[in-house]
Amino acid sequence: MPSDMPPSTPDIAPPPPPGEERLDIFVRKLLSHSSLAPDDREVLRALPYTPRRLDAGDYVLREGDRPDVCPLLLSGFAYRHKLAADGGRQIVALKIPGDPLDLQSLFLRVADHNLQTLTAADLAIVPIAALEELVKARPAIARALLVDILVEASIGREWLLNIGRRNALARLAHFLCELVYRLHLTAPQPLDMIDVPITQEQLADLLGLTPVHINRTLKTLEGAGGITRRGRRLTIGKVEVLHGIADYSDIYLHRGLQTA
Amino acid sequence: MPSDMPPSTPDIAPPPPPGEERLDIFVRKLLSHSSLAPDDREVLRALPYTPRRLDAGDYVLREGDRPDVCPLLLSGFAYRHKLAADGGRQIVALKIPGDPLDLQSLFLRVADHNLQTLTAADLAIVPIAALEELVKARPAIARALLVDILVEASIGREWLLNIGRRNALARLAHFLCELVYRLHLTAPQPLDMIDVPITQEQLADLLGLTPVHINRTLKTLEGAGGITRRGRRLTIGKVEVLHGIADYSDIYLHRGLQTA
């Protein structure tokens, strides 16, 4: 049953790094917006956890759950989503490698949304007690985790603008831009040709559109040179092109040591 | 210049309570989602602040600002908004009496959105130092403030669902429902006939629609019995009607002592 080649969605996750450095990507994510002293980083990397491998589409958390652990996303993608009464679905957040998946459950009793993997994914399940201890003992770490929460909220506000006020083409380009920039946060090397392992239906749920319309919009975006597609594979081409179409500015990501 | 009768928008704010109990509504807001010991409440109520009266439409904060104080909203309404390149505007949060307006600036250096009053409003400007001291000395207060941030984020996710996946009528009804419930948090008495002091253009920017379409949607919502209008005055009638139209559930508000 545990297979390195998950069936449906192509596994874009890089192979899990060897040995004891697996939480490093999480630390790098925090460093993208907060500064942490070397010993703080060390303590974070030494957090106890149990690894967990999920297939594409597995649920991490369901609305109404009362979770008691804190999962970190080490590889693969995941997303939060909510359902309307008529069956409509809205993806309200996309999580990438390095992101903590459920900090809020440390403080809110019941989950207000669903959390599902987009691709096969590796999680690190951290016991809450360990995290709480760190938060108590290490103000800088507590602050970094809080900033991470605030940045996710800021991204949510930008999504509201995107969905509420931009047309399909700009919406799509904006999302792809954001994806490039966010992936760049934990991957210092230049990221030009990014493979986006997302289905057209998922893109639709993410952007408040229809799969059919996503299909057509992808085509015109390809015509404009922003992306290239071969079969089911969507890769980002010229980020500058997306920029122009998307009216993109990344201050809302609060990159760099933006901590006040 | 300081006048008790602001010019343009009708002042829905109740007259500021007398004497030293002005921060009480802020404490009640926190108590709506967190439990605080009597002495914690007392300390909060005793926070130092300078009162500030704003007219409708005044800016509290602009995108790019580096604020160094923490304003609380004691009376009146305010909202956060972001602008698109084509001039489109999206309101991304509505703040009601009792809400802290800018906790995030304690932790993020630059503001990622604009913050503007909707009506005339009374603020309490709390020096950051005082708040930081409380947060350090009182874990329960720190936790309550964090939960407040998390609940706002949860509301933002619900707005994404609302704007991304519901039609104009449901969207409008959902927003009005939320408003009733949130006002109820700090006002224990039953709230049936609520006056909503919001312009149709602002409603449009809030829901990702056009003023014209808001106008027509209001008319059909009135026809359905959800609201009543006399001239420029919009008041909420039957909340149950709105419920039915809006597909509303309030778990996302995390009411009650939901702290984990």
Added chain:
DNA sequence: CGTGCGGTTGATGTAAATCAACCCATGTGG
């Protein structure tokens, strides 16, 4: 007593939804 902002209304336009096929790759079971 104008002036202006916000509201109202109708006519028209259009971006995106819906409906309905059909295609193609992959996986599966006979």
Added chain:
DNA sequence: CCACATGGGTTGATTTACATCAACCGCACG
């Protein structure tokens, strides 16, 4: 190894919810 099922993806025809454009109205206030 083929038959078939399945889940995306693609494409065209049609519909529709909402936007846009353009008046006009009416209260508030200066």
